[in-house]
Amino acid sequence: MQIAFLLYPGFTALDAIGPFDTLSRLPGAETVLVAERPGPVRNESDTLGLVAEAALTEVTRPDIVVVPGGADTSGVAKPGAVQEWLRAVDATSTWTTSVCTGSLILGAAGLLKGRRATSHWLALETLASFGAEPTGERVVIDGKYVTAAGVSSGIDMGLTLLGRIAGDRTAQSVQLLIEYDPQPPYDAGSPEKAPADIVAEWRATM
């Protein structure tokens, strides 16, 4: 079981690491961080580098593909090597997944047509332009396509997928190991729950 995490300049670190530190604990799984070229890949704020171990051309048949989002995905949501790679590996993947605006990248590759899918709340409606059906749930499974909402939702996605693949017990064991017993100090994690003026401010930045 090979799990490929796509990296590209401008990705959000937590989008990748949430699924990584859950899915990588699947017994027998092999992970690979993959990018157009091996080496450090910078995040969206250019403040962090995560090392891609392999080039796209070296990862041809991953069982699971994980596509993190980023503040600006336009660079990889246009025709090019990443889009071609996504279509190629999707042809044989067991699960094709995304976190946050990663779903826009999958959408641009034509992989979410007619599928229920989610994204970061600020990008949710954009999914429709790729023929997907935007769904405001935190983790959406439609066939082999698993999309998660913004940034931190990749942890919920990882545990959900672990349960599907290896059973509840394995997923619960990983949840306990990463002590995922969330206790946010505020209840502002969705546009429905956050103060309206904060929601409006973020919408205005788009």
Add this chain to the structure above:
Amino acid sequence: MQIAFLLYPGFTALDAIGPFDTLSRLPGAETVLVAERPGPVRNESDTLGLVAEAALTEVTRPDIVVVPGGADTSGVAKPGAVQEWLRAVDATSTWTTSVCTGSLILGAAGLLKGRRATSHWLALETLASFGAEPTGERVVIDGKYVTAAGVSSGIDMGLTLLGRIAGDRTAQSVQLLIEYDPQPPYDAGSPEKAPADIVAEWRATM
């Protein structure tokens, strides 16, 4: 405001990235990933490399210090450059923080003596050997020392600290941006909530 994230061979990626992708969104903050030597630092399962931008000697007065945990912290919890650096930067830091077994590293440096502190649930009692008072809360603040429980708790810690530093509104805004509205598919994130046999299995590995 400089926020230094300590990296060392064997760290847990999510321990570092949870606080990173919350605290780094503090307006005006500068982050630095720091290790004994600059360059890629491998995680606990040797499956991922995160790039340290600076050597310990280059980061002398961070305002906030974040120490992630790892499955085996013995290498950095013994006398050496990391321990000396921690004591030095703690002398002038505004906040000294840890996630997971990062508190054992702070404890070994003598920084948690007489302090209420927490750690990964499997390591909690070990804190007492450093003169700390183990506390099973998810985020513990005692003076300028902020310790968080296992792995995923670094997100709660980051938001809590953001609130202390910049006010509730900034913390809520970041919570909304990272869409931290957790919906774990199971309720097994603490030893009190997980199935007893899974808890026993993890305890047996220690």
